[in-house]
Amino acid sequence: MSEAGSASSAEGVTETPTVLIVDDDKDLADTYGMWLPDEYDVEIEYGGVQARKRIDDDLDLVLLDRRMPGIPGDKVLEDIRERGIDCPVAMLTAVAPDTDIIDLEFDEYLVKPITQTELRDTVDELLLRREFDPDAQDHFAMESKAEALASRDPEDLRDPEAATDLKNEAERASESDQVRELRSELQRLQRITSLIREIDRELVVASEREEIERTACDRLVEHGPYELAWIGEYTVSFQQTTPRYLAGEDGEIGDQAVSDGGEGPITAAVDSGAVQVVDDLGDGGETQALEPLGLSATDRGISAGAIVPLQHQDTVYGVLSVFTDQEDFFDEREVAVLSELGDSIANAIHSAKTKKLMLADTVVELEFDINDSADLFVALSRETGARIDLKGFVPAADRELTCYLEISGATAREFLDAATERPEVQIARGVSDSADTRLCELRVADSTVVLPLIEAGASIESMVVDEGSGHLTARVAPDTDVRTVVEAMESGFDDIELTAKRETERDIQSVGDFRQSLENNLTDRQYSVLEAAYSAGYFDWPRESTAKEIATSLDLAPPTLHEHLRGALKELNETFFSETGEFSEDERLRPRE
DSSP: OEETTTTTTTTTHHHHEEEEEEOOOOHHHHHHHHHHHHTTTEEEESSHHHHHHHTTOOOOOEEEOOSSSOOHHHHHHHHHHTTOOOOOOOESSSSOOOOGGGGGOOOOEEESSSOOOHHHHHHHHHHHHTTOOOHHHHHHHHHHHHHHHHTGGGGGGSSSHHHHHHHHHHHHHHHHHHHHHHHHHHHHHHHHHHHHHHHHHHHHOOEEEOHHHHHHHHHHHHHSSSSSEEEEEEETTTTTTEEEESSSSSSOOOOOEEOOTTHHHHHHHEEEEEEEOOOOOGGGGOOOOTTTTTTHHHHOOOEEEEEEEEEETTTEEEEEEESSSSSOOHHHHHHHHHHHHHHHHHHHHHHHHHHHHHHHEEEEEEEEEOOOTHHHHHHHHHHOOEEEEEEEEOSSSOOOEEEEEESSSOHHHHHHHHHHHHEEEEEEEEEEEEEOOOOOOEEEEESTHHHHHHHTTTTEEEEEEEEEEEEEEEETTTTOOOHHHHHHHHHHOEEEEEEEEEEEESSHHHHHHHHHHHHHHHHHHHHHHHHHHHHHHTTSSSSSSOHHHHHHHTTTTHHHHHHHHOOOOOHHHHHHHHHOOOOTTGGGGOOOO
């Protein structure tokens, strides 16, 4: 068994690639940017002068217009290569290719107009080519130039003989075993990348965990290179795996939990958070990967497998296991793509659980006692003697929370002084301080049980810490495995006890409907900004927090905060009047009498 981790082998794929688009046609450049999916970090420059200032080693790919006023694309390309930046470059141009392109060091040449499919396929392929050695990348670039020139009538070229020489050289190279193997490898990666994208699109619209698991496993077997694919739920405390869905094998699978004793590839995948490759299955090698299914690798003709952890933040939802009859199949590139797929499946399961909680008529209410000083609020209560009531929170960046706390039993100054001494507190400030209420804002890193709870799909109803002891109430969807929620909390905190579990009806269903409708219309950032502004007293008069203070707590520029806030307020008003029927569409266009 070997570990192919998400840190090293997957580094080039799982990190968000930065794609720079350079085109003096603003509308066209913006269109290209909208065409690329969210898994790319897209930057746009509207000309060669601006592009020269932006170019650095951080870029993973450049889409470059060739004909631009001032500094043309050819000069920008020269700059990129002279600076030693080895990112792939695709020329996107209305200039028909001629033999002058032979000496240009680009990787792909596309003639406008370009379709969305052409653009996305080109970006995908060029990023995959980066995984190959420089000689292989040079060969692919030569093939691209030969294909571009082959699209022209030889009589229209400046130097037809040069074009013929390039074509012959590319064809000779393509006949070698090494290049054939490279092309085959690239095509395999393109197929699996396309498959993963297809699965991702289907996962976005899936509403149930069972649908998510079925979609992923079925597609991997139907269109992928795998003989078997199955997903199992993993219980961390007992190191047990319970099969949930299997594709590639007829008949029903059992639901018997099987433990590998903490020594098998499944436990290794969960503990490390990295894909585990299992080789030599056909020779009686690691069998724990198939044991939960009661299948024999020899009987099924299986040679190798990979165990993919399904983990969202600290919450483990299970494992995806895939198997093939090909030996030495799971190289670093294959593992990196599977790691990305595992993240997508875990995120989809998390989203489905969160949505189910929002829409459920009945929920499960959980109560916890928290006495671990590793929790920031427990520690601050013990240090200051304060009673801390969590009034609201907003997820910030990098697993941080902006929390709004009502303090009693200590002055705001005493509490803030103690908070600022702690390294996990990024920002601490007083929002209001009166005889009745002391409201403080803390931006905290991964240091409170609240974070693993919300990452497990729970809704926090209340949290109060008094005299160093905390009590928290949360709600989860009815089908949630409570053990998984508790394990997510216990992964970072020790002294936690589940004291109550009960099923309860939602108080007012219409409120939940309205909130869900609003959340469907708001972006994640609009929602966070709106909630932060409300919790910080931005809408009170006089205001208890300024826009600049709120922007700082969320790590945003004030103009960006205003933009998101205006958008959120617009959606809030439109959703409210739509839900209440207060205005018809026509009535919104005229003043009320």
